[in-house]
Each structure stands twice: as structure tokens, then as C-alpha cells.
Amino acid sequence: MTPIYAYDIAPDATARALVDGAWDSPPPDDGYRWLHLDLTRPDTEHWLARNLPDIPGRAMAATETRPRCDALPGGLMLNLRAINLNAGADQVDMVSLRIWVDARQVITVRRRKVFAAETLRDRIEQGGAPVDLVAFVDVLADLIVDRIEDVALDYEDRIDALEEDVHEQEVLSHDALGPLRRRVIKLRRYCGPQREALLRLARLEQPIAAVAHPQLAEIANRMVRVVEELDSLRDRIAALHDHMAGVLSAQHSRNSYALSVVAAVFLPLGFLTGLFGVNIAGMPGTGWAWAFPVFAAINVAVAVGLFFLFRAIRWI
Numbered sequence: 001m002t003p004i005y006a007y008d009i010a011p012d013a014t015a016r017a018l019v020d021g022a023w024d025s026p027p028p029d030d031g032y033r034w035l036h037l038d039l040t041r042p043d044t045e046h047w048l049a050r051n052l053p054d055i056p057g058r059a060m061a062a063t064e065t066r067p068r069c070d071a072l073p074g075g076l077m078l079n080l081r082a083i084n085l086n087a088g089a090d091q092v093d094m095v096s097l098r099i100w101v102d103a104r105q106v107i108t109v110r111r112r113k114v115f116a117a118e119t120l121r122d123r124i125e126q127g128g129a130p131v132d133l134v135a136f137v138d139v140l141a142d143l144i145v146d147r148i149e150d151v152a153l154d155y156e157d158r159i160d161a162l163e164e165d166v167h168e169q170e171v172l173s174h175d176a177l178g179p180l181r182r183r184v185i186k187l188r189r190y191c192g193p194q195r196e197a198l199l200r201l202a203r204l205e206q207p208i209a210a211v212a213h214p215q216l217a218e219i220a221n222r223m224v225r226v227v228e229e230l231d232s233l234r235d236r237i238a239a240l241h242d243h244m245a246g247v248l249s250a251q252h253s254r255n256s257y258a259l260s261v262v263a264a265v266f267l268p269l270g271f272l273t274g275l276f277g278v279n280i281a282g283m284p285g286t287g288w289a290w291a292f293p294v295f296a297a298i299n300v301a302v303a304v305g306l307f308f309l310f311r312a313i314r315w316i
Helices: 044-051 054-060 115-125 133-169 174-203 215-276 291-312
Strands: 005-009 015-017 032-038 068-072 075-082 095-101 105-110
Touching (some): 032 044, 054 075
Antiparallel strands (some): 005 015, 068 075, 075 095, 095 105
């Protein structure tokens, strides 16, 4: 098993990259070790089964995961979901990051690239490593929540633009609303459990290595706000849909009403033209040159009379 990358991190925030199997040695007594693993690489699952307790060993290698936070004998199991920034992927098809933290090391496992972990690796390479295990979890969770907040804010801006189009121009692109609604629902599906996982993490009295960090509570609170914003966006989209459905229904009713009035006016005219259009003997006016103009004038008079009748009884 070869990690994606591995570091021994000292209390002074300096880090030493581990190479050539050095990650199989015991973690340092001062500081901690970070191993970032890829489940798609050979022997990763076997390494997890050999080196981790039974429950986290199986949970870290599971095919499907959901956000969770469980304090287990020997350490902390934390699963988080991050925005999918991989090329060609839908960003709300969120990627899973499985995290196991014990007293001396943190192990993160992924199937698809998690860019929050890549950003943290860059910080470590630049000399800005988290000073302890709790700070490590702080930074990693903060990077994940940051990207989720960015996506939620982008959706909010798009819904603001749609609302402006609807309320000012009575125009709504259903091609834009439908996919946006599905994305918000999908993002909310993952963020709800993640909110609970981060809240549970923040409420643990000694979450990791007996060190308390108030930043965990702030990150959990930001996740709560994201979920509340997604709930609000979902309701706003539903309100937009209902508003436009009402507008379209009113337009349909007006059009149907206009067609009904026209049909009511022309119904007796159609009866008269049908009656005088029969080709049988005895029809009046067949030998009179002014018969057609008189008949046309009678039809116009009937139409005008019906119009004023409908106005009088307030049909139009």
C-alpha cells in the first residue's frame, strides 16, 4: 500500500514527507502523522483492516458512506462530504472523505479526489501545517464547508436573478429552474447529515487528543446556516414555480374566456348561415339581387346586438 501522500508533523507546524515505506513505522511521539489514502489503489483495504480497529477499518473501506461522527474506542471516526471539483463531474455529486483520528495520527481515505485535502497538503508543503490533531480536523472541515458555502451562495444569486425576471417581466426559464431545483435538493440531501455530524463533533467534550478547539463549534454553526439557506432556496424555487403556474393558469383562463365570447357571438351567426345555406327549393331571396347584402347586414346587426347584450349582463 502506497499513500497518496504522508507526513510527520511536528508541534512547531513543520512537516516531513514520508517516503519508501516510512509510513509503516510508528508515528512520532511529539506531533502526529497524516496518511492520505486512495481506496482505488491496490491493498489499501487490506492495510486498513490490518492497521485500524475493526469498526473503523470496515467503515473506511465501505463502498457507500454518509456523513457521520462517532467516538469509538481508540479514536474518532468522521465521514464528510465535499463539493466535487473533479473535471467533468457535477459539483453536487459530492465526494466522500473518510477520517480516522487516534492519539498520534490521522488517516484520511477517498475514492475520488477531494480538493480540500489537496489544499491542506499545499499549506503543509508551504510550512503552514496544523499544530495538532484537532487543528488538523478544524482546517480540513473548514475547507470543506467553505466550498459548500460558495456553491450555496452561487445558487442564491441565480435564484435572485430568476425572481427578478419573474416579478418584473413575468418571464421564467423552466430550463434553468428545473436543473437548479434538482441541484439544491441534491446538495441539501448531503448537507443535512453533515450538519448533524459536525454538530456532534463540536459537542464532544474531548473530541480528539483531549484538546478543545472552539473553531469546531463555529464550523458546525456555518454548516447549520448552509442547510438553512438550502431549505430557504428550495422554498423560494417552489414559490417561483407556483407563481408562474398561477400566471400561466390566469393567461389560459383569459384566453379561454375570450374564445368562449367569440364562440358565443358567432354561434347564432353560424346557425343563420347554415340555415340559409341549404340548397333546397323555397329559400327566400334566391331571385332578389339585394338578398345577400341584406342577409349580411342582418348578421352584422345580430353580432353587434349580442356584443352589447353580453356587455349589459357583464359577460365581457
